[in-house]
Amino acid sequence: MLRDEWGRMLITAWNRAGWMAAPARVGARIGRLVGAAPGTITMGDTLSVKIFQALAAGLALRPGRRVVLSDSGNFPTDLYMAQGLLRMLRQGHELRIVPPEAVAGALSDEVAALLLTHVDYRTGRMHDMAGLTRAARDAGAVAIWDLAHSAGAVPVDLAGSGAEFAAGCTYKYLNGGPGAPAFIYVRPDLADTIEPALAGWLGHAAPFAFEPDYRPAPGVERMRVGTPPVLQMAVLDAALDVWDGVAMADIRARSVALSERFVAGVAAACPALTLASPPDPVARGSQVSFRHENGYAIIQALIARGVIGDFRAPDILRFGIAPLYVGTAEIDRAIDALAEVMARAAWDRPEFHARAAVT
Ligand SMILES: *Cc1c(COP(=O)(O)O)cnc(C)c1O
Numbered sequence: 001m002l003r004d005e006w007g008r009m010l011i012t013a014w015n016r017a018g019w020m021a022a023p024a025r026v027g028a029r030i031g032r033l034v035g036a037a038p039g040t041i042t043m044g045d046t047l048s049v050k051i052f053q054a055l056a057a058g059l060a061l062r063p064g065r066r067v068v069l070s071d072s073g074n075f076p077t078d079l080y081m082a083q084g085l086l087r088m089l090r091q092g093h094e095l096r097i098v099p100p101e102a103v104a105g106a107l108s109d110e111v112a113a114l115l116l117t118h119v120d121y122r123t124g125r126m127h128d129m130a131g132l133t134r135a136a137r138d139a140g141a142v143a144i145w146d147l148a149h150s151a152g153a154v155p156v157d158l159a160g161s162g163a164e165f166a167a168g169c170t171y172k173y174l175n176g177g178p179g180a181p182a183f184i185y186v187r188p189d190l191a192d193t194i195e196p197a198l199a200g201w202l203g204h205a206a207p208f209a210f211e212p213d214y215r216p217a218p219g220v221e222r223m224r225v226g227t228p229p230v231l232q233m234a235v236l237d238a239a240l241d242v243w244d245g246v247a248m249a250d251i252r253a254r255s256v257a258l259s260e261r262f263v264a265g266v267a268a269a270c271p272a273l274t275l276a277s278p279p280d281p282v283a284r285g286s287q288v289s290f291r292h293e294n295g296y297a298i299i300q301a302l303i304a305r306g307v308i309g310d311f312r313a314p315d316i317l318r319f320g321i322a323p324l325y326v327g328t329a330e331i332d333r334a335i336d337a338l339a340e341v342m343a344r345a346a347w348d349r350p351e352f353h354a355r356a357a358v359t
Helices: 001-016 022-034 047-062 075-091 100-106 129-137 219-223 230-243 250-267 297-303 328-343
Strands: 041-042 067-071 096-097 111-117 142-146 165-168 183-186 287-291 311-313 316-320
Touching: 001 100, 001 230, 001 316, 022 165, 022 219, 022 230, 041 219, 041 328, 047 075, 047 111, 047 142, 047 165, 047 183, 067 075, 075 096, 096 100, 096 183, 096 328, 100 111, 100 142, 111 129, 129 142, 183 219, 250 287, 287 297, 297 311, 297 316
Parallel strands: 067 096, 067 111, 111 142, 142 165
Antiparallel strands: 041 183, 165 183, 287 316, 311 316
């Protein structure tokens, strides 16, 4: 791609190598993994931007309502983007944040949009997407789902759920690499009517007519903004090859088996670690988290042993179980490494306590 397309075709590759059509083509590949039909997903920007676009479009669909409902397990950028948008709108909207288990009960005729992350980034707790989307519809609210920890991790039936909007990043379970473009889904019956808040030229009906006034492109393509990240999209496109022929139901079965093995192994070998994830795999995504007050240093000690997990403040040790390429031998190795680090307090060394900028 770098040599032949970028190197030799130069700008002709926008047509000859299909760069301009890549967001729709790659979006359809992701759609297969999240239950969305071709033509309902486009790619670009980052997830934060896509959340902003989805929420702006969602609020415009419910002009008489003033509440955005979310939960305290949501990822901060989703809440920040909502806060920034509501401040900019100056229409008296309120962001209402309730505990995850209180979401269904907090839906009311005040709620314009339900903005939730499907799988909690810290604990892996998974919302009932179909049930909450139905409850939102019954309350007259639009449903917007963040699928950052769902795409490629758990089966998702976007079309079947009836959700109005969804968005996700592609650098977690989909392996698009840091900075890979995000995806956004718009329910097809709405896609021709929503008015994009970020009216960029590549979401225009005729970008190369260079008209002075914005006219939205048909369908979800209007959620494109500017020039797509062509190099990152090529990386993502290649990363998606490993999903060809893979059924999400098989991924889920393997994910549950590996997660259960990890939970049981750690419980037996590391009594000082408390399970932070739901013990019932039905209520959990494809990650397992534990709590410990020295979680940061423990993760650093594990990384030094070749087992790479995340620390999430204040005390969460998070392990992503990616069943497409993680097997039982690696799960067992991770358990052994964790057991050794805990039994000998091997984490308690100055170099493991030094906080880096990215945890
Ligand atoms: C990772 C993640 C993001 C990140 O957003 P970017 O704009 O891609 O940096 C947003 N939301 C959730 C739930 C995430 O887990």
